[in-house]
Amino acid sequence: MNKYLFYPGCSMESSAKAYMESLNTILEPLDLTFEEIDDWNCCGATEYLGINLIPAYSLIARNLALAAKQKNNANGSGSTRTVVAPCSACYLNLAKADYYMQERPSLGAKVNEALQAGGLQYTPGALDVRHLIDILVYDVGVEKIRSKVVRPLTGLRVAPYMGCMLPRPDYKHRWSDHEHPTELDDLLRALGADVIDFPLTTECCGGHMTQIGPETAFELIRRLVADADDRGAQVMATVCPMCQMNIDAYQNEMNHFFGTDYHMPILFFTQLMGLAFGREPEELGIGVELVSSRNALAHIGVEVPVTQEPAAPKKKDEGLPMPRRWTKHEGKEVVK
Amino acid sequence: MPHMTDERVRAGLNREEDLSLLHEVSMKTAGVSHLEMCIQCGTCGGSCPVAQDMDHTPRMLFAMLRAGMREEVLRSNTPWICVSCYHCVVRCPQEVHIADVMYTLKGMAIQAKLYSDSTAPHFSQTFVDMVETFGRSYELGLASRHYLKHFPLRLPSMMPMGFGMITKGRMSIMPKKIKHMDQLTTILEHAKTLELTS
Numbered sequence: 176m177n178k179y180l181f182y183p184g185c186s187m188e189s190s191a192k193a194y195m196e197s198l199n200t201i202l203e204p205l206d207l208t209f210e211e212i213d214d215w216n217c218c219g220a221t222e223y224l225g226i227n228l229i230p231a232y233s234l235i236a237r238n239l240a241l242a243a244k245q246k247n248n249a250n251g252s253g254s255t256r257t258v259v260a261p262c263s264a265c266y267l268n269l270a271k272a273d274y275y276m277q278e279r280p281s282l283g284a285k286v287n288e289a290l291q292a293g294g295l296q297y298t299p300g301a302l303d304v305r306h307l308i309d310i311l312v313y314d315v316g317v318e319k320i321r322s323k324v325v326r327p328l329t330g331l332r333v334a335p336y337m338g339c340m341l342p343r344p345d346y347k348h349r350w351s352d353h354e355h356p357t358e359l360d361d362l363l364r365a366l367g368a369d370v371i372d373f374p375l376t377t378e379c380c381g382g383h384m385t386q387i388g389p390e391t392a393f394e395l396i397r398r399l400v401a402d403a404d405d406r407g408a409q410v411m412a413t414v415c416p417m418c419q420m421n422i423d424a425y426q427n428e429m430n431h432f433f434g435t436d437y438h439m440p441i442l443f444f445t446q447l448m449g450l451a452f453g454r455e456p457e458e459l460g461i462g463v464e465l466v467s468s469r470n471a472l473a474h475i476g477v478e479v480p481v482t483q484e485p486a487a488p489k490k491k492d493e494g495l496p497m498p499r500r501w502t503k504h505e506g507k508e509v510v511k
Numbered sequence: 512m513p514h515m516t517d518e519r520v521r522a523g524l525n526r527e528e529d530l531s532l533l534h535e536v537s538m539k540t541a542g543v544s545h546l547e548m549c550i551q552c553g554t555c556g557g558s559c560p561v562a563q564d565m566d567h568t569p570r571m572l573f574a575m576l577r578a579g580m581r582e583e584v585l586r587s588n589t590p591w592i593c594v595s596c597y598h599c600v601v602r603c604p605q606e607v608h609i610a611d612v613m614y615t616l617k618g619m620a621i622q623a624k625l626y627s628d629s630t631a632p633h634f635s636q637t638f639v640d641m642v643e644t645f646g647r648s649y650e651l652g653l654a655s656r657h658y659l660k661h662f663p664l665r666l667p668s669m670m671p672m673g674f675g676m677i678t679k680g681r682m683s684i685m686p687k688k689i690k691h692m693d694q695l696t697t698i699l700e701h702a703k704t705l706e707l708t709s
Contacts, residue, residue, distance in 0.1 A: 185647050215689070216689050217648045224541075224614040225613075228615070292698055294694070388564070428668055
């Protein structure tokens with residue numbers, strides 16, 4: 176049984192609930208125990224860093240201090256120095272605070288001065304901050320994951336979308352590449368999925384720009400969705416709640432903006448793992464995505480429960496049978 | 512700093528503090544920024560997925576910092592358009608912490624009240640307000656406050672999305688609050704009195 180400290184992050188309880196539900200189903204088969212950091216707080220996302228530096232880092236470091244305390248209290252068997260974050264933004268913030276407090280000792284001193292006001296303290300470097308997929312690929316291993324597959328995702332064409340904040344800036348050299356990492360590809364292949372080449376795998380989803388500069392964000396979302404669609408993906412797989420939110424919840428608004436008509440569902444990679452491990456869609460939060468994965472998952476014989484409106488009836492193809500991607504954009508894409 | 516000669520004034524270096532702007536930004540940035548090491552190669556702008564929406568590419572902005580153009584830099588939309596994707600950071604041959612420098616510039620622009628489009632600073636501030644109140648982010652509160660203020664026209668096209676998020680249980684109606692909010696408040700209040708100077 177491998178034990179880790181767990182920092183869920185705010186999204187896991189709300190917009191990315193499906194990520195949490197599906198994650199819970201894969202822990203036991205993979206002999207993993209996640210112990211939640213008691214009373215953790217928000218990491219500040221990308222917002223606090225631009226407002227006030229020392230408070231922003233103190234906010235992040237409170238979590239590290241609590242985790243380190245929990246590690247020390249659990250002394251002896253089963254204790255761990257690894258903090259796992261399933262959200263790329265949380266992962267980066269925690270890793271960044273830990274790294275910069277070391278790189279710039281004066282930052283470490285100021286942050287600790289603030290922490291001490293609340294009776295806490297953190298020695299940078301005391302913990303390893305890692306992302307969920309890092310644990311699954313490098314600690315658990317692709318072979319073990321493959322051995323748990325009872326429903327291979329054969330025939331499901333998946334675009335592996337790693338996002339930007341996971342493989343970069345990569346302070347501790349954890350990833351195979353900064354721009355074209357293969358960890359997610361390897362994992363999805365182990366599930367039996369038909370993993371497509373997806374060169375935009377680490378391009379940005381727009382982050383908070385959907386809230387403050389939607390036109391900038393829509394263009395980033397369009398590039399990702401259009402490329403996945405062009406390459407014949409039926410579904411995208413993500414490792415990050417923010418990427419899922421932007422591609423899923425804002426796809427409709429993006430379609431309006433460009434006059435396009437994309438329907439590219441995006442699921443958390445843990446949801447696909449759960450399916451491959453034999454779980455049912457209801458247990459994995461499948462069906463709460465706004466761009467339904469119903470048609471995509473029908474390819475592997477999985478029926479997604481209808482939670483709201485039924486999927487729009489498919490239009491009958493007209494004319495000669497052509498590969499879908501050749502006819503898709505005709506007259507639909509409007510150049511800005 | 513030597514006394515300003517007429518030649519230096521004619522060359523555009525008319526204020527001594529101009530010369531220290533680059534250093535000031537570098538010192539205020541978390542970690543060791545390497546900002547002084549920029550060789551103006553332009554790899555950053557060439558790697559940027561959103562450069563087309565920026566007033567200045569990062570390279571240009573760093574040249575302006577070196578030239579002491581404080582007001583122009585702090586008025587630029589560049590730090591606010593930056594999506595923190597770190598493409599430039601991993602490609603920069605001088606290892607400048609470009610994304611972190613952008614965070615520093617945002618903070619400085621807010622303090623100097625120079626950036627005219629308030630959408631982004633308000634969003635950050637609203638997010639921070641939620642975190643300082645609850646210790647957690649509160650998506651519904653954040654979204655409703657932000658959209659009503661800055662994007663009322665987007666609301667009709669966003670309604671189905673918001674409705675979907677709520678009916679599918681992906682947006683909590685009530686905020687979650689951490690147990691030791693008082694501890695977090697004390698930490699943050701103390702942190703606000705501190706500045707990174709060395």
